[in-house]
Structure formats: structure tokens, C-alpha cells
Amino acid sequence: MTTDAWFAGVAPGDVDAAAERIREGAADAPDDWPARAVEAGFAADEEEYYAALREATVEAARTAAAERERADDRQLVHAVRAMDDAERTANELAERLSEWAGTLYPDAGAGVPYARDLAEGEPDGPVEERVVSLARRVADLADERDDLRAFIERRAPEVAPNLSEMAGPVLAARLISLAGGLDALAKKPSGTVQVLGAEDALFAHLAGRAPSPKHGVIFTHEYVRGTRPEDRGSAARAFAGKLTIAARVDRYGGEFRPEIHEELRERMEAIRARADAAGSDRDVSRGDGEGDNGRGNGDTGRGDGDADHGECDADAGERR
Amino acid sequence: MSPALPEGVERREFDGRERLATRGPPVYGEPTEGGWRVWDAGRSKLGAMLELGMDADLSGGDAVLYLGAASGTTVSHVADFCGPTYAVEFAPRPVRDLVGVAEDRGNLFPLLKDARRPETYAHVVESGLDAVVQDVATRGQARVATRNARFLREGGRLLAAIKARSEDVTADPEDVFDAVTAELSEAYEILETERLEPFHDDHLGVVARVR
Numbered sequence: 001m002t003t004d005a006w007f008a009g010v011a012p013g014d015v016d017a018a019a020e021r022i023r024e025g026a027a028d029a030p031d032d033w034p035a036r037a038v039e040a041g042f043a044a045d046e047e048e049y050y051a052a053l054r055e056a057t058v059e060a061a062r063t064a065a066a067e068r069e070r071a072d073d074r075q076l077v078h079a080v081r082a083m084d085d086a087e088r089t090a091n092e093l094a095e096r097l098s099e100w101a102g103t104l105y106p107d108a109g110a111g112v113p114y115a116r117d118l119a120e121g122e123p124d125g126p127v128e129e130r131v132v133s134l135a136r137r138v139a140d141l142a143d144e145r146d147d148l149r150a151f152i153e154r155r156a157p158e159v160a161p162n163l164s165e166m167a168g169p170v171l172a173a174r175l176i177s178l179a180g181g182l183d184a185l186a187k188k189p190s191g192t193v194q195v196l197g198a199e200d201a202l203f204a205h206l207a208g209r210a211p212s213p214k215h216g217v218i219f220t221h222e223y224v225r226g227t228r229p230e231d232r233g234s235a236a237r238a239f240a241g242k243l244t245i246a247a248r249v250d251r252y253g254g255e256f257r258p259e260i261h262e263e264l265r266e267r268m269e270a271i272r273a274r275a276d277a278a279g280s281d282r283d284v285s286r287g288d289g290e291g292d293n294g295r296g297n298g299d300t301g302r303g304d305g306d307a308d309h310g311e312c313d314a315d316a317g318e319r320r
Numbered sequence: 321m322s323p324a325l326p327e328g329v330e331r332r333e334f335d336g337r338e339r340l341a342t343r344g345p346p347v348y349g350e351p352t353e354g355g356w357r358v359w360d361a362g363r364s365k366l367g368a369m370l371e372l373g374m375d376a377d378l379s380g381g382d383a384v385l386y387l388g389a390a391s392g393t394t395v396s397h398v399a400d401f402c403g404p405t406y407a408v409e410f411a412p413r414p415v416r417d418l419v420g421v422a423e424d425r426g427n428l429f430p431l432l433k434d435a436r437r438p439e440t441y442a443h444v445v446e447s448g449l450d451a452v453v454q455d456v457a458t459r460g461q462a463r464v465a466t467r468n469a470r471f472l473r474e475g476g477r478l479l480a481a482i483k484a485r486s487e488d489v490t491a492d493p494e495d496v497f498d499a500v501t502a503e504l505s506e507a508y509e510i511l512e513t514e515r516l517e518p519f520h521d522d523h524l525g526v527v528a529r530v531r
Contacts (some may be wrong), residue, residue, distance in 0.1 A: 004442075004443045006444045010426075013497045021443075022431070022443075025440040025443040025444070026439050026440050026442070026443055027439060027443035028439055028442065029442055029447070029470060030400075030442045030443075030445055030446055030447040030470060030471050031446070031447050032446055032447055033444070033445075033446040034446060050404060050426070050427065051426070052443070053429055054422070054426060054427075054428070056442065057422070057429040058419055058422050058423060058429075058430060060414050060431075060432070061418065061419050061430040061431060061432045062416075062419045064412070064415075064432040065412040065413075065415040065416050065419070065432050066416075068412040068432075069416070070411045070414060074412075075343055082502060087329075166514055203489060203490075206489060206490040211521055217379075275470055303476055312444060
């Protein structure tokens with residue numbers, strides 16, 4: 001039906017209105033639109049039709065892409081990736097710096113704090129000039145990382161209030177980044193959220209070479225890391241389940257929902273109570289070096305039907 | 321004897337090597353000579369299909385719907401030798417580049433749309449197209465092709481590059497290809513299939529005709 005056409009009700013030459021129709025319109029079936037447009041008097045001939053179509057599609061694609069790229073969750077993704085890059089680069093340069101400084105000063109230290117000390121100094125001679133200058137770059141990069149973190153801590157709660165409350169702003173931003181956006185995160189099953197960031201371990205598992213990972217980047221959270229190893233799988237599963245709900249509330253609702261946070265707290269207490277019940281009172285406050293690839297023999301989260309591995313998109317990085 | 325290349329696509333010599341080329345404004349820093357620019361089979365699945373001698377049966381001036389246009393590398397070549405070329409891409413970042421490619425070409429129409437939902441662009445893309453070219457890295461590639469069959473004329477072609485890893489990262493690619501081609505057969509008559517190695521790993525090139 002011609003009333004479905006992108007040019008229906010659009011005055012010839014009104015590019016903005018045409019672009020709007022291209023972005024928002026829909027039709028069940030296509031039609032011979034060039035012929036319909038000529039019949040309707042929208043264009044004098046096919047050539048004129050295609051010229052108008054091109055102008056409108058270019059405008060629609062440009063504005064729609066810009067709007068989606070500018071969206072707040074996309075900005076958060078860039079910020080958290082930039083923060084990680086700044087940190088990695090600062091550490092790398094600090095290492096190089098301490099190698100170099102070691103040849104000049106017997107008491108040379110290491111890391112970013114030492115770079116900050118050096119940056120304060122007054123260089124003497126061309127070699128020291130380079131070393132001190134490098135130290136200043138390291139200090140600047142570390143400052144930038146801190147500023148980016150502050151930005152994320154301020155912005156994440158606005159973009160995803162429930163997710164940020166539950167995971168903390170930085171982990172919330174990381175989850176959004178790994179999923180490829182808040183929308184994408186909200187569509188993921190909780191089994192996928194549980195292992196986001198542990199893709200290498202997950203694919204090793206799917207290929208039959210390793211046990212299933214219990215947790216991905218959510219390991220950095222106290223709820224997972226602070227739980228004793230044999231209960232970490234349960235903790236990660238419960239945590240991921242509520243994070244998934246939080247992401248969906250943030251994506252589709254937006255209001256703060258205190259009850260989901262309370263439910264998670266209760267569930268975590270129950271899981272941690274197992275340690276007391278077992279009388280095992282050892283120190284669980286530190287990770288045991290598993291990194292993001294849990295290999296314990298405890299609860300691997302298998303057989304609970306919530307781990308939809310197939311949904312973990314191997315192409316996530318490639319499409320963007 | 322491999323089938324003839326579509327009109328507007330030629331094998332030409334660049335730095336002593338015969339390579340596919342089309343005529344048009346350069347897009348991604350590809351080698352050019354006398355208005356011809358190299359169509360790199362290693363960067364383009366449709367390019368690989370032609371390079372491997374598959375009979376795409378495209379003619380110069382054909383009207384084409386391209387699904388999964390990404391930054392417009394391949395679709396720029398398609399637009400060089402085809403007629404109206406509708407380019408659908410779902411991710412905003414590559415669409416930024418695709419728009420740049422479209423600005424240099426009068427017959428290329430970029431659409432920021434989801435190829436799994438053709439009803440969101442059926443009000444723009446015309447019916448009776450000669451070919452659908454598909455290169456989407458998503459699960460359900462056969463379903464995408466089937467849903468978009470509505471745009472083809474009688475006897476219109478599907479030229480698809482099926483990516484095994486998008487369907488199932490752990491399954492044997494051959495099993496994935498069997499399942500995908502079986503599902504495709506409901507809407508299309510499969511004319512030719514070929515693995516796209518060495519240009520693209522674990523991809524199957526498919527030429528099919530709409531039923």
C-alpha cells in the first residue's frame with residue numbers, strides 16, 4: 001500500500017520529514033516504490049526518485065547512527081575502555097621508566113608512585129631531562145585514569161541506577177562495555193552475564209578442554225571474591241541473576257528498585273552462612289589467584305539450566 | 321572455465337598480480353589504477369565468491385539489497401557495477417563510515433536497520449530486486465535470508481556468505497552448513513555452495529534462487 005511508503009505524506013524536497021519517515025516507518029511488504037512515487041507525483045521520474053531517496057537515506061542513517069553513538073551508555077563504554085587503556089599504558093611506561101631510572105639513581109623505585117616522585121624533580125642534563133619528562137607523562141596518564149574513574153562513578157548511576165548500586169559504578173560500566181551496550185546487556189541471559197569477561201575460559205570449556213568458568217569480570221566484586229571458593233559458583237550465579245534483572249529494570253523501566261537489592265543481600269547471607277554451618281572459618285576475604293577463570297572443583301554452576309552458553313556472542317568484538 | 325564476471329567487474333593487473341577490480345571512487349586505501357580499484361577477496365566475502373569462480377550471475381545495473389553492509393567495503397564495489405543498491409547495517413559505528421561511502425555514490429542507499437526485521441525497511445526498499453547479498457554475523461542466518469526473500473523478483477538470487485561460528489562456535493562447520501542450507505532450501509533453490517578458504521575461514525558461499 002502506497003500509504004506505507006516512506007514518501008507518503010512527505011512534500012518533495014523536505015529531507016528532514018523524509019528522513020524521519022525512513023527511520024520510523026514500516027511496511028509488511030515492499031512494493032515497486034519508484035513507480036508508486038512517480039504515480040503519486042512525489043517524483044517526476046525514476047532518476048528524480050532515486051536522488052530524493054539517496055538524500056533521505058543518507059540523512060536518516062547519519063542522524064540515527066549519531067544519536068545511538070551519542071547515547072549515554074555508549075559514552076560510558078568508551079570511558080571505561082579509555083580508563084583501562086590509560087591505566088595499562090601508565091603502568092607500562094612506569095616500568096620502562098624505572099628500568100631507565102635504575103641506571104641513573106641507585107635508589108630508584110618502581111611503579112606509578114615512583115614516577116610521580118620523579119616528576120617533581122628538577123632534571124640536570126639532557127638524559128635526566130628525558131627521564132623526568134617521561135615521568136611527567138606517566139603521572140599525567142595516571143591522573144587521566146583517575147579522572148575517567150571519577151567520571152564513570154558519577155555517570156554510571158545516572159545511566160543504570162540499579163546496576164550501579166548492585167555492582168558498583170565501575171563494574172556496571174564494565175558489564176555494559178563487555179555486552180556492547182545496556183540494551184545488549186539487558187537481553188543477555190544471566191548465565192552469560194555470569195561469565196562475561198571470561199570468554200577464553202568459556203570457549204576452552206565449550207571446546208571440551210576445560211571445566212566451565214564460574215565467573216567472569218563479576219569476580220572483582222566482593223560478593224564473589226569475598227565468598228569462600230567452594231561457594232563462589234553459587235555466589236556468582238546468584239549475583240549474575242540479580243545483575244541481569246537490574247540491567248533489565250534500568251533498560252526498560254529506569255526507576256530505582258530497592259527490593260531487588262535487598263533480595264540479593266539476603267541470598268548472599270544465606271550462601272555465606274554455609275561456611276559457618278560447615279564450621280570452616282578460614283579466611284575467605286582474599287582471592288586465591290584464580291583470576292577470572294575459576295577452576296575450583298566446587299559448584300561450577302552446571303546443570304542449573306541457567307547457563308545459555310550459546311548466547312555468549314563470539315562476534316561481539318568483531319561487529320563493532 | 322570459470323563463469324564470466326559481472327559486467328563492470330574485471331581482472332586487472334596490479335603490481336604484477338591479476339586481481340578483481342571495479343570502477344569507482346576509492347574507499348579504504350585500496351590500490352587504484354586508471355579509475356579501477358582493487359576488490360580484495362581477503363576483505364570481502366562476495367569478492368572471495370567471485371575470485372573462487374562461483375557463478376554469482378549478477379549483471380551490471382542489477383538492483384541489490386545488501387544485508388550486513390558494515391563499513392561499506394564490499395557494498396562500495398557492488399554499487400560500482402550494480403544499479404540501486406540498498407545497504408542495511410545494524411551497528412551505528414560502521415554506519416558512520418557507510419554514510420561516507422554513500423556520499424560518493426548516487427546509487428547507494430544506507431539504512432541503519434536490523435536485517436532480522438525486514439518490515440522496518442520494506443517501506444523504503446523496493447520489491448522485484450535482482451539479488452540479495454547477505455553477510456551477517458548473527459545467529460539465524462538462514463532465517464534472515466528467508467525473511468528477506470520478499471524483496472526478490474521471480475528468479476532473483478541470494479548470494480550469501482554463511483559464517484559457521486555465528487551459529488555455533490563449537491560445532492563442526494560442515495554440520496552447521498548442512499543445517500543452514502537445509503533451512504535455506506525452504507525458501508530458495510540452492511544452486512551452488514563453496515567454502516571460502518583460503519580467503520575466509522569457516523565460511524560457506526551460497527548461491528541460490530528464490531522459489
